[in-house]
Amino acid sequence: MTETALDRARAGDEPAFRELTEPHRSELRLHCYRILGSLDDAEDLVQETMAAAWKGIAGFEGRASMRTWLYRIATNRCLNAKRDAARRAPVASPAPYRVPEANGRNEVTWLQPYPDTLLQRIADGAPGPEARYVGREAVELAFITGLQMLPPRQAAALVLRDVLGFPSAEVADMIGTGETALKGVLQRARASLDKHRAGEAPPPPGSDIDRDLSRRFAAAFCAGDIDGVVELLTDDAWLSMPPTPETYRGLEAIVEFLHAGAAWRGGHVVRLVPTRANGQPAFGYYLAENNRTPAHSAGLVVLTLSGDRIRAVERFLSPGPLHHYRLEETLDAAH
Incomplete structure (x- = not known):
């Protein structure tokens, strides 16, 4: 990020704003997907994030990095979406034939898959050194499903801290809590997620x-x-x-x-x-x-x-x- 580009963006220069923010779009989409479980919703929330960032760029003081600032906006937009009572899971059309009675029920009906082609577009997806879940593990369907079973703030905290590796102080600030409280939030989230995930490790992709x-x-x-x-x-x-x-x-x-x-x-x-x-x-x-x-x-x-x-x-x-x-x-x- 150059100071010149930031100065131009603060003055209302849209190309300068895009120069600062577009490199982060792909990773923000994946971040929103992890929290929301829906590619369609993630696309919408990234658009909302960029609109909010453009509206607020004049007041951005640079105390945190542009990336951290965008993640803060995206996280809060996702939490608002999760709390929104108007947000509804897609309505399923009935099967065109008589299906046998199911012996289980899927609580996460809004889940969508995430194309590997979009994962390949993330330019700087390297997590921080304290990340607990890295690489393929952090995008598998079982992991994303487990995140959907968590309370929204727990899911956001776990993704920010254990997947992306943001420092505890920054994560606490992003979700509006203290560092001590964050430790408890993460403990509960990790325990719940570990219970949900099971089975042997998958073979390496392409093996x-x-x-x-x-x-x-x-x-x-x-x-x-x-x-x-x-x-x-x-x-x-x-x-x-x-x-x-x-x-x-x-x-x-x-x-x-x-x-x-x-x-x-x-x-x-x-x-x-x-x-x-x-x-x-x-x-x-x-x-x-x-x-x-x-x-x-x-x-x-x-x-x-x-x-x-x-x-x-x-x-x-x-x-x-x-x-x-x-x-x-x-x-x-x-x-």
């Missing part, structure tokens, strides 16, 4: 196990080979379709759900196009009437891997803009 599980799942799923899909799952695996609240936990429940879907699908063709989200294997999900007709997007499937098996299959009906995943809305018959 032989990662690629093999993805390939075998896609082949079995597209072929309607339910036994082949189940063979890849852990005994405690689950299947869900956010924003619907129903969750199918355990192999028996998943098999029943897959059979119901296969019966409805009939002669329709399923196509899965590989991509990645939240550092995990993912697929664009497409349906076609037959092999000679175009296939239309019907969501995004994300796999959570555990050791050499799949622990969760989540099909997101509203994953956000497909171009972020380098996917098309429609595939021609020759795809």
Whole structure:
């Protein structure tokens, strides 16, 4: 940040303001996503953050860095959004076929995946030296889901301190508390998050196990080979379709759900196009009437891997803009 650019921005120069703030846009979007669990909401909140920063730049005294100042604004905008009674989870359309009764319920129905292409655009995402959760671990779906289960201020404190590594004094100031109180907030948040996250560590992205599980799942799923899909799952695996609240936990429940879907699908063709989200294997999900007709997007499937098996299959009906995943809305018959 140059003093000249800041002086120009304070004087109302929009290009100078963008020069100061645009380098932080991608990491602010990820920050808002972690707290809100929704890519759509994160996009909106970053816009609000930039609008508020532009409005307040004349009073910015530079006591903290531009990055810290923007994070303070973004965090408070996110906390306000979480408290807003008007904020509602997306309404799920009923399934086009009779689904079996679920044996679990998803409390985080607003969750959306986060495209790996957007993770790659973060220029300076290196956390501070005291961060507890780093790299892939801090973007996995299980981690993001766990954050949504926390009270908003606990989630914000944990992300700022344990993911981004901001100093305790700055975090306390950002969320409006004292450093002593912050310690208690973080202790409770860490304990709750650790209870939510379980399972073996996933294989490294792009490893032989990662690629093999993805390939075998896609082949079995597209072929309607339910036994082949189940063979890849852990005994405690689950299947869900956010924003619907129903969750199918355990192999028996998943098999029943897959059979119901296969019966409805009939002669329709399923196509899965590989991509990645939240550092995990993912697929664009497409349906076609037959092999000679175009296939239309019907969501995004994300796999959570555990050791050499799949622990969760989540099909997101509203994953956000497909171009972020380098996917098309429609595939021609020759795809």
